[in-house]
Amino acid sequence: MNASKLLLLVLLATGVNGSNIRSIHTTTTDILPDEFYGTFDLDHTENFHEYLIAKGYDWLTRQFIHLSIHRKIFRRTKNKYLFDYSNLTSKKDTFHKNVRVGRKFDGEGLDGMKHEITFTVKNIHLFEEHKLPGSKVPEEVYEYYFNDHFLIQQATFNGVRGHRFFRRID
Numbered sequence: 163m164n165a166s167k168l169l170l171l172v173l174l175a176t177g178v179n180g181s182n183i184r185s186i187h188t189t190t191t192d193i194l195p196d197e198f199y200g201t202f203d204l205d206h207t208e209n210f211h212e213y214l215i216a217k218g219y220d221w222l223t224r225q226f227i228h229l230s231i232h233r234k235i236f237r238r239t240k241n242k243y244l245f246d247y248s249n250l251t252s253k254k255d256t257f258h259k260n261v262r263v264g265r266k267f268d269g270e271g272l273d274g275m276k277h278e279i280t281f282t283v284k285n286i287h288l289f290e291e292h293k294l295p296g297s298k299v300p301e302e303v304y305e306y307y308f309n310d311h312f313l314i315q316q317a318t319f320n321g322v323r324g325h326r327f328f329r330r331i332d
Contacts, residue, residue: 190285191234192263194236194245198288198306202328204232204315211316213324226253234313234328247281279302 207228214224230252235244244260251272258269263281271277271292278293288306293299305316313328 178268193242193283194263194281194332195283195286196286197286197308198236198313199238199245199332200236200330202234203331205327205329207327209322210317210326213319213322216322232328234315270287271301278330282320 164237177226201302211224211228214227220226223329232252233248233250235246235248235250237248239245239260241260247258249256249272254272254274255290256270258267258279261267261281263283266278266280268276269279271279278295278297280289282289282291282310284285286307290302290304290306294301302317307314307316311329313330315326315328317324
């Protein structure tokens with residue numbers, strides 16, 4: 163008996179139907195999960211240099227990014243559906259007030275350009291998508307999740323995946 167037939171038999175025997183399976187694997191929410199609130203400083207990276215090469219960044223820019231200070235801040239607002247997000251670096255700081263999960267807004271990117279930004283939450287992972295105005299394809303998609311004591315920011319380009327590990331400081 164192959165694995166898919168065995169899984170189907172187990173699911174039928176336990177009373178799990180297809181709609182329950184979908185809800186187990188694709189839980190979305192319109193509220194930022196509590197664990198994301200706080201201030202996080204970059205601790206280290208894995209394969210991020212290779213990711214930047216894949217994106218086409220020159221050596222000098224990669225060095226500057228590598229040596230820069232990076233801090234992410236997620237703050238609560240009075241409205242449980244909104245949060246404030248700050249991305250602080252040695253080069254430039256960006257501040258986004260009253261962000262609503264699942265709603266697109268116009269904000270400044272670290273490149274100084276106007277971006278269409280959307281935050282979504284799926285399976286306790288936060289996704290930050292940046293598009294240049296008028297573009298149908300995201301310029302950047304960052305995935306945030308927790309592993310051990312770190313907030314991990316993951317980015318992928320042309321199959322090259324880079325990670326940044328942020329340590330909670332408050």
